[in-house]
Amino acid sequence: MQAPVPEDVDYRLTSARPQWESLPAHVHEAVGRLAGSPVQQASAAVTTGFTGAYAGRVRLRDGREVFVKAAGRTTPHVHGALEQEARVLAALPHGIPAPELVGHGDSEDWRVLLLGAIDGHLPGHPWTPAEVEAAHEACLRFAEAGTPAPATLDVGTMAEDLDDPRIHTTARALAEGTFAPPDGIPGWLLQRGPELAAVSRSASSLTGQSLVHGDLRPDNLLVDRHGSAWIVDWNWVVTGPAWLDLTGLLPLMAWQGLDVDALMARSPLFTGADPEEVDAFLAVIAVYMLSSLDAPPPPGCTAALRQHQHLMARAFLAMLGRRRGWA
Incomplete structure (x- = not known):
């Protein structure tokens, strides 16, 4: 059951x-x-x-x-x-x-x-225009200060992080038509699985000279009393494109009905960004979130981790499906 x-x-x-x-x-x-x-x-x-x-x-x-x-x-x-x-x-x-x-x-x-200590609240319950602007400004400040990445901070690359056996296994199942989508995952995934797998594989070539947080979620942001956003939980930092962190927030914003296309169109972070690379990142995160959905949480983690994973899979697929005309 x-x-x-x-x-x-x-x-x-x-x-x-x-x-x-x-x-x-x-x-x-x-x-x-x-x-x-x-x-x-x-x-x-x-x-x-x-x-x-x-x-x-x-x-x-x-x-x-x-x-x-x-x-x-x-x-x-x-x-x-x-x-x-x-x-x-x-x-x-x-x-x-x-x-x-x-x-x-x-x-x-x-x-x-x-x-x-930062006296602030988590954004996104639901996302408000002011919280979106605060998150965007924080990502802009991060990109400005973190580009190029300092040589003194020895970190890996986003492409290396995405070279994950779990992602490869799920992508292979999608390509072969053997992946069984859990309840709530859009039905078009069965038909578009090979295309999703192909787009996700392009993420292996994602490069960039910026520091990126690598795990920017609503609960890794705090909006203080002055309306400024602070980024917390810095244990997944890598180098990659400057647009990557904000892109990771967009699917949940879009899930709540916000116009993320307008934000992307006016944001300096996406100036010169290749739409295919953006889609590759959305695709590979969707594939990652589809992986191990039925497995018990890792030791010391709560069941909410899998609930988060399920929501992220749906939100990333929804945004990617709309961008590529799959849904």
């Missing part, structure tokens, strides 16, 4: 995190040591993201507020990601709208990351 098709994902309610009080005492001590002041009070853990690792804001005895991420071995994905995020944040060029790196380190088998 197939699982029911998930509704749109509320990215504000996707994690299952421990509270500050339940963390080991040595983690509490490590946060105070790294911050330079003991923790006086902790807010409730955030409910965004897809893991069971700790993430939340704390107030220090000296009056400052910091955002704490902490992961033990029960959330192995996050444990490794925190070290990568610290490395990236320490090397990002000035001017990129990213949180301040306050400190990071290990405490026994836990990894701890301290960031400057």
Whole structure:
């Protein structure tokens, strides 16, 4: 019996995190040591993201507020990601709208990351014109400051990241007509599967000299009280085309009825961009999202990860199908 098709994902309610009080005492001590002041009070853990690792804001005895991420071995994905995020944040060029790196380190088998606290909300519930403009401006600032990518930040390329066995397996099944679409996936996929697979393969040639976030979703953005957007969760950074991050946000905007064609037409990020390359990126992400939809979430991740994956598959397919006349 197939699982029911998930509704749109509320990215504000996707994690299952421990509270500050339940963390080991040595983690509490490590946060105070790294911050330079003991923790006086902790807010409730955030409910965004897809893991069971700790993430939340704390107030220090000296009056400052910091955002704490902490992961033990029960959330192995996050444990490794925190070290990568610290490395990236320490090397990002000035001017990129990213949180301040306050400190990071290990405490026994836990990894701890301290960031400057950002007082903001997640966009996209639903997307408003002001939130779209804020996200667009953040992507423009990122592209300006991150092009060319600094030589001091050793990261891979988007093309390398997309050379993924899961993507290849799903693309092959689509090309051969053996892929079984789950409930809720558009029916035209059965007829257009070979074309989708072919377009997705073109993503192997995606190149660019810009830093790209690589995982820009609504829950990796915060819009502050002044209306500016900040990009968070920096553990998938690679080099690629400057238009790539904004393109990753467009399908969900279009899913909610926004005119993303008008945004693309006026955005400097798409000046000179090859529409076929944009379609190749949309296609390969759609194929990636179609992969392993029925598999259990990775260790330490919540079931909402697969719900997100299902929604992203539908949204990317819808935008790509419209652009190519498939739907």
